[in-house]
């Protein structure tokens with residue numbers, strides 16, 4: 001039995017059985033059978049949409065319960081967990097709407113031909129999710145996969161599986177046929193490769209770390225699966241001197257310290273104009289030192305702990321590297337002293353100044369409450385710094401000059417760019433990364449298309465021979 005720990009106090013909140021490799025294979029087979037010969041493929045788009053809407057209604061009904069579980073499992077504040085549940089509801093409703101839209105495209109192929117492109121489900125989809133936004137990430141994959149008519153095998157993170165277990169229960173209560181949604185629990189390295197290499201699987205959608213993403217791509221290569229990967233980021237937040245100071249400071253703070261920085265799109269790289277640097281950074285430090293860390297369930301907590309002891313150890317290694325490389329530690333850089341936080345995996349909001357782009361703390365994803373500060377003087381330099389990363393998930397530009405904002409936004413090589421904001425995403429708008437941040441997109445119409453195959457149906461309404469291979473002595477010669 002695997003013990004699931006509340007990262008605030010290390011209390012065991014659940015015990016769950018990991019799947020064996022044989023059970024993981026059985027889940028894949030169940031999904032295959034349900035796709036190939038079950039009742040699910042006969043469901044109309046309207047019936048699938050109604051299922052997703054029922055799931056959304058059940059989520060609304062169980063909102064506070066789910067939010068509580070998400071908080072004790074991940075450590076994030078209850079307010080964040082509630083927002084997560086609301087977002088998950090929106091995602092199910094959005095894909096219920098897209099499911100019933102007829103995506104068939106008629107192609108004009110001239111007289112005597114009816115040509116159509118239709119969109120069909122890919123088949124069996126393996127959906128692997130991380131520990132930072134368990135419920136949200138599961139919904140970004142499950143909702144479009146079901147909307148498109150696929151069957152799925154869901155593998156949540158072994159660190160925070162609880163709300164995914166609940167979500168799968170809700171989907172069953174909503175009336176999904178047996179075998180359509182299958183849940184596999186367990187450690188990634190053990191059950192993961194079983195799922196990602198299984199010949200019966202057509203697609204793998206994964207959100208998690210870069211190293212695991214690479215391993216999954218390799219593992220899925222022999223069977224040429226479709227792959228969608230979201231692999232995090234090292235996201236620049238560029239601030240010009242003419243930005244709205246109050247708004248920019250506020251968003252810079254939440255952009256990096258929300259959920260203790262365990263956010264793939266966290267604004268971990270502050271790239272601030274030299275003229276604004278001193279005032280801006282001093283204010284950030286002042287506010288960072290006031291962030292109330294605590295139990296996610298307590299209404300006055302503004303940030304919880306890191307998710308695990310292992311993860312905090314990684315953050316500590318990165319901070320040590322930053323100091324060794326010569327970055328100036330302005331605040332944080334250690335665990336908090338407060339006795340009531342000792343049992344949790346807390347780490348103080350940390351700000352490093354005098355950072356250079358070649359430092360590991362600027363280049364590698366820490367996934368913790370660590371902000372690095374770099375400065376620039378020209379627009380070109382800001383863009384160059386913002387793009388100087390192997391990742392390309394998200395970035396922001398703050399300026400009062402709209403023309404400049406749009407210029408910079410169009411030059412940043414990131415999948416999402418915010419202008420005078422940091423963090424929002426919409427179910428209707430694509431989410432995903434350039435470069436090593438991944439391949440494919442979630443959310444929006446492309447988030448559905450990932451789970452569809454395009455099929456061209458070419459119908460000749462007046463067939464006649466072409467006689468391409470006719471010869472002079474062949475009676476079926478070409479017509480003159």
Ligand code: TXE
Pocket residue numbers: 128129130131132155156157158186187188189191192193196207208209210212213215216230231232233263264314365366367
């Ligand atoms: O994630 P993993 P980890 C980053 C972040 C973090 C680092 C490592 O920098 O510090 O990744 O975190 C499953 N085959 N992100 O190790 O391993 C695993 O069980 C198949 C960014 O916790 O990527 C879990 O369900 N699956 C990220 C999922 O992969 C495997 C969010 C993610 O775990 C597997 C989280 C394998 N061989 C961490 N090995 C983001 N993009 O937001 C593991 N898994």
